[in-house]
Amino acid sequence: MILIHCPYCDEKRPEIEFANAGQAHVARPLDPSSQSDEEWEAYLFIRANPRGRHHERWRHVHGCGRFFNAVRDTVTDKFETTYKAGEPRR
Amino acid sequence: MSGYRLENGGRIDRSRPVEFSFDGNPYQGFAGDTLASALLANGISLFGRSFKYHRPRGIMAAGSEEPNALISVDRGAGRFTPNLRATGVEIHAGLNAFSQNRWPSLKRDFGAINDRLGMFFPAGFYNKTFMWPRSFWEKLYEPAIRKMAGLGDAPTQEDPDIYASTYAHCDLLIVGAGPAGIDAALEAMGSNKRIILIDEQDELGGGALADPALWPWLERSRKALIDAPNVTILTRTTAFGYYHDNFIGAVQRLTDHMPNNSDSPREKLWRVRAGEVVLAQGAIERPLVFDGNDTPGVMLSSAAKVFANRFGVAVGTSVALMTAHDSGWHDVFALVKAGVGIKAVIDVRTELSSALLDEASRLGINVYLNHSVTGVNGRHRVTSIQICNNDDFVGARIDCDTLLMAGGWTPSVHLWSHSKGSLAWRDDIGAYVPDQPNENARCVGACSGGWDFGSGMIVDVLPTPKDQSRIKAFVDFQNDVTAKDIKLAVREGFRSIEHIKRYTTNGMATDQGKTSNLNGLQIASTALAKPVTDIGLTSFRPPYTPQTFGALAAHAKGALFQPTRTTNIDGWAAENGAVFELVAQWRRARYFPKMGEDMHAAVNRECVAVRSSVGIFDASTLGKIEVVGPDAAEFLNRMYTNPWKALEPGRCRYGLLLKEDGFITDDGVSARLAPDRFHLTTTTGGAARVLNMMEDYLQTEWPDLDVWLTSTTEQYAVIALQGPNARKLLEPLVEGIDLSADAFPHMAIREGTICGIPTRLFRVSFTGELGFEINVPTAYGRAVWEHLMAEGAKFDITPYGTEAMHVLRAEKGFIIVGQDTDGTITPFDAGLDWAAGKKKPDFVGKRSMARPDIVAPGRKQLVGLLTDDPNVVLEEGAQIVADPRQPIPMTMIGHVTSSYWSETLGRSIAFALVAGGHEMMGGMLYIPMPGKTHEAKVSGMVFYDAEGARLHV
């Protein structure tokens, strides 16, 4: 069971306290109605599936409840870093 | 009869005889014996039948790597454990063990015909033979093969034992308490580290238990470790898996070695998080590959030493050794010392240390260098062996009842590999050793490839003058894979060991190839003429040895498997004969049958009561979220399809929630209590999901909004009072709220008290009748319910359950998200486009409602169905076709989502999702069901009081 560092609690906690919430840095367009079908499709459905570094969102759902971002290696399953929502991509 | 108990020696307690039984026959051993050592001491050499060929098999090893001697232990009803290794079962008074995979008996086994037919069972046999036709596979081949080729029988009764589990944390976890593991513990003992030392055997010592010279050291060390307050010793504990971040799973066997079943836990699951892990798992001796190497009486050389020195058992009266490694010679010398008769030592090598030769000569042992065993005589026990010179193949026969094999050593890198530590190949020992760690871990002792038992030569198959395609030289004993099978796989084009493994099943038995992986790899390497490192290594995966489901489940079974959520009113329902159902994790009253009523009768009565007087319903399970803050209305306006900003405090609104893809995910009636405060309700099953989704948007998309979300599902008990007499019943009990129709209209909320209890009183209806939902603090739920029941007696108040609720809502055309929708239904599909705020510039899912697929014709849409025969209640889930005369397979255009008998309407009603359904109003559709195809007319979904006259009173 992986240990995950919650950037809000500033503690490493067991994986079972967290829930994955999909790819990170996929911002909802500010004005969805202005999006073309293609743009909206890309926002809704098109996601990266990298081998290696992956930016993803996690929620400390059984802890502080906050969503945050993480960089995880999809090969080794190791977390490189975690950081608060809204901070720049690492 | 050839094994026997030595006069002296061993760590068994000869003053404590133990009676036990094997295959129904009584035997005697001593305290400290394993089933294997005790039966060997009784002269037993036949322990089981092999997996595929049903060949007679004996003991090959002394530890958990044993591939042959799988046995079952019966501890009484429900306590049947198959596939235990006889070498790991401690005997105790009354132990009741059985051999496996034989019929009618171990000695006379009909399945042994497979061995004679061996030429018909090559590698890939099952894949090639039983391919077609498919129905034969399911009905004939598989059951027959399962019966013939098998391990022990699976238990058929529920396991009555209890299992414990715990989490533990330590600075240093040491796996394996042989000399290397004990040294690591002694070294760390003086620090202030918290240390856990785990070993799978019943006592510390590992390999030292078979070396009497080390026993004084072992005893001193054991005492020191026991006395150290910072050391926790777990014996009879198998570390079965090594997971991320130094998380190790281990199972401790607590009671199986004791005579009587007890009420205390049988096993305990340890989940250990360690700062550092030291692996001292030792090494496993490799068998040699030659014709007949699976005959009972052929075993690992090191095992014979363990049986002699640890258990005081001679494995035979005349013992020969076939070796490629120095360690075999040392074992034989130890056996001589213990009093075991040695017939000959055959070494495949031509040159070896003179010290070994001198010692053999001093002990008077016949030595054959540059020789190999080419055949074994005897079926249920070795009677003699054929050997021959490796160069000229000049042969000889040696009479013996036991043949030892010393093929070298394989470091146990299982847990290291679980942890994703890398491995390096070492040509000198013909094995992989730990290389770079992936966790804070290191290997010590033999599992790191370091040992003091000499060197050897790597041979894949012993030289033989025989036709290699006609001999049975076993590689994987448990799965009956021979050298020939691996060569065949290579000939048929398999190149990677991962493929060869799956085709031949080498290493895929319950022992995961502990004794076979490296031999298989060497044989494949030779056959492919490629270095071992070029053909790969199969992965080790947990568990290291098989573990019980009981231990892994531990407390999480029965009522503790997952919590059952109950409302404050649940106890009343139980006392009043409710029949319950589970909705998400909630236990809800489904209906309240009166004497002699079935569900149908009860539901009909409950529905009529609501429509004619008043019904009472426990709606406490509804999800509730308190939304508070200056931007609360703005937030809800963005989340829900409906407009919220203009909703006046004191009013309610039906809210429809979409996902961003435009599909309905939840709904519920919500109320505005104040400009900055809303009381949301969600579906019973959707509460957590909706809160998570709202938090997601609030935290990550709109962090500028000043809003707080709090789950209040469990803060309120909710009692729905529904029916034309609801107001009359409620009025005298409520204070501070004017219940009149003008002051308190439909879809409004008021705060006041009921029976003196503070309440948020909703005037809402999921039944189509005048209705109220009374929210009171949870602890008061039952008290208020009972008061309403007492006061309602004059109206013949009727408690109703979820089943009647479903019927009543369906009569009114109200959908249930998740039953009438399936995650691909838009508001338009569901006929709820009125709830989607067209004037709102944006809300979650709005843009998707204009996606090309969403606006395309032919989408499945929700409609009502009225069967031609009003007495027919369609099956929920039944498929719908447009033309019943079309050939099978018919084109299915939809399915029934909800279907009930409506006592109020005197007929059946149904909802269905039908492709293009909104365009079919008044048309006929067909529903094939078992026995008959039914006809139904497409209708609107509101079957009762379409104008809402009963609501606005």
Ligand SMILES: [Zn+2]
């Ligand atoms: Zn946190």
